[in-house]
Amino acid sequence: MNLTEYGWNRFFEIQLQNTLGMPARVTAVHKERYEIVCGHGFTHARLKSAVYYNDCAEAFPTTGDFVLIQHNPGGDSLIVKTLERKTLFSRRDPTPGRGEQAVAANFDYVFIMQSLNHDFNTKRLERYATQAWQSGAVPVAVMTKADLVEDFHEQTRAAAKIARGMEVVAVSVVSKLGLDALVEYLKPGKTIVFLGSSGVGKSSLVNALAGEDIMAVNTIREDDSRGRHTTTHRQLLRLQSGALLIDTPGMRELGMWDVSAGLGEAFADVSEFLGKCRFADCRHESEPGCAVRGAIALGELPAERWQSYLRLQKEAKYSSDRPAALREKKQWHKSIAKQNKQLQKNKARKLPGPFGRED
Template sequence: MVDLTNYGLTPDLIQQNSIGIPARITAVHKERYALICEQGEIYGQLKSSVYYTDSAQDFPTTGDFVMIKYNPDGDSQIIQTLHRRTKFSRSDYSGHAVGYVKTVREQVVAANFDYVFVMQSLNHDLNVRRLERYLALAWQSGAMPVVLLTKADLAEDYEELLKKIEKVAAGVKVHSISAKTGYGLEGLSNYLLPGKTIVFLGSSGVGKSSLVNALAGSEVMQVSNIREEDSRGRHTTTHRQLLMLPNGTIVIDTPGMRELGMWEVSDGIGEVFADVEIYIGNCKFSDCKHETEPGCAVKSAIESGELSLERWESYLKMKQEAKFTAERSFFLRDKDARNKKNVIQNRQKKSNERKH
């Protein structure tokens, strides 16, 4: 029998009113979910009266703990999504038809992880601005980010680069590694703990699957062939997948999250740009716009070289995007709520008309 506590389940996650047995989602297919529960690896489907009603529960995602009604003869029934300790989420603008209402839902793409391995490769992929975004996303999730610079065997001299990255990722550990040679992997042992869940975040081709294989000591994930000249990889990971390494660590390999602009990262920004936000409270005027005002702490920090203009601009850009995303989600949720109200009112009107 599988003990789900080895898969990170803690008793507090199971609510008093929960029925059934707990399980964890290991992969999401179109209409079916792969799960692990005390009976082993099984498949499950959503109970529609729970998930497709107006007060719908969050659809489960990879890493979620759920309650199921176990069926030994076929697909089990998923009846509840349990509280998420951490998550990557974004507004899903595509809209799901729920009853008569097309609704905007939060789309969660991975849940209940302890560490986020933010991965960029030392040979081509390295991009400071993208790293800042990944870090904001990682902080926002509620888990602990760790930066991994991959393919160290392909990089010649990266001391300078490493310094730059360490500055951008203040407060976050930075490791350079090679899945190919094994270089730096022993430095990851602090995170590779039984029952802990690690999610891998990084562009396609950065070496996520290769790292999983190196840590597992066997080919558990398919590795893509890429052209090293431009680092363009083929997307071989087609769905998010959760698996357990031989030492009991759980990893979630994601298929690369490309639409970074759509993520809500407003809280995460404060963490990534803590060094920038220090100055903001120190201006002479509390409503300083950091443009032409006298006594602006930001401007003087830039002038003295304490704060780089590049970093300041990057901060402003991310703030702007976060504002846009937040407003857009609010608008859509608001519209969604109004639609729902209309549908309910119309239904009531119709039923009243029938009664009269």
């Protein structure tokens, strides 16, 4: 088995200097047991506890990670190192207090999947796109089940509007619509991660692109049209074309981890106006010469986009550094109280307000 068939490339090769161990890629994670592929083919592995649990220096591997192993032909191999990741998708761990959870690693494209009949939601698409840009990969909006709606052009237009720079493709595994458009992403050695709510058709699309039923698929619930969480673990698999796909269990909401870098790309239309205000520390609230509020007033920036940007920025800050966010909030309330106090004093003495006029 040649690991280049599983996405191994120079980025990982150069990390081998002065290290011991055989390279392998994680294809699935089952609690403490890992499915891996290495030069000897498919096998299982466990973490070397002295490395992962005692000095906590190594990141816990996730699906798609390249690792170094001590190969054991008679049983489970030992994972001794997680190689630096080219891209990473992480979210807030659903278990409180556990911080960040790595969802998938080392992918080139993120298929953000929503179904056209039930699941389409521009706000959620916006969140996923921000996360995807943050990961360092290229996002593609894949709108599924096109055969179940009469006209989807309004939805694809809405998606394209909020997801600038991201291709939007409507697909159906029933009518085969749009599958051709996805073929350009299925290149040898490239990895694509499929993300989206349960029941949107991630595994169905994996099967359609593979040309065979590899992943289990289940009908959605009739009462509330939700999926049944059929896929229970993240699975990396290789297509005939040489492309690598990571199917994931449905994730409706993403606990945002630090997405500050991704925000800039997902909200390029907003970023354009940032840093152009008269005051460098402008909060874009009531300051004169604010480029953001000016752009909204002139219709150059939709107010909704600005609100989305603020919401995601606040959430990202809160989840990545909660104590700092709370400190900042407290400080902000203090400064408002101080300004109000000054205003009352000035009014009593009939002095101009902070903006050089009677506020």
